[in-house]
Amino acid sequence: MEQKKQTVLDAIQKSEGNIDFYGLKETTGMEAIELFSVVEALAKENRILMRLNHLDEGTYCYKSSGDVLYERFMDLLFAHHGKRRSVAFYASRLCITPKYLCCIVKKTSGKTPTEWINETTVREIEYMLCHTRASIKEIVYELGFSNLSNFGKFFKAHKGMSPRIYRMVHYNVGSF
Missing domain, CATH: 1.10.10 (Arc Repressor Mutant, subunit A)
Known part of the structure; x- marks a missing residue:
C-alpha cells in the first residue's frame, strides 16, 4: 500500500x-x-x-455537458464510496432529475447509475472485508445499511455468498 x-x-x-x-x-x-x-x-x-468540486471552467471547456455531468457523478460517487446508494441523492447534488442522470450516465458509460453505485458499494465492502479488521456489523454501520439482514442480502445478490464466508474463503482473514 x-x-x-x-x-x-x-x-x-x-x-x-x-x-x-x-x-x-x-x-x-x-x-x-x-x-x-x-x-x-x-x-x-x-x-x-x-478538491471535489471543479470550480475552474477551463477544466471542462472541451467536454460536452453530458461528459461533465458524468464526471461530476463519478466524483460524487467517489466521495461517498458506497455510503450513498440512491440515484436521487446524486441527481439532487447535480441539480438534475434522476431520470436525466440515468440517461446521461448510461449514454456516456454504458452502465446505469445504479450499476455504478452497486459496483462501487460491493468493491468498498470487499475492500473492508479483506483489508480491515472491522466486524461485519461495523461495516454495515460504516456504509449506512439499515440492518445486517439488508447488508447480507445486498452482498449475497452481487457476490453469491455471505460477507462472512467471502471474508474467510477469499482472503482467509480469519473468523470475526
Missing part, C-alpha cells in the same frame, strides 16, 4: 497538484477502486487535500 501511495503522490507532484481523478487513474495505471482506496488513505493521513 505504501508503494501505491507514493506512486499517487509522485503523480500529483509531477502535475504540480493540478490533476483530477481520471488523470491520476491514467498516470498511475491503477484500477478505479484501487485508486479510490489509496487516495482515501492519503486524505485520511492528511497527505493530500482533495
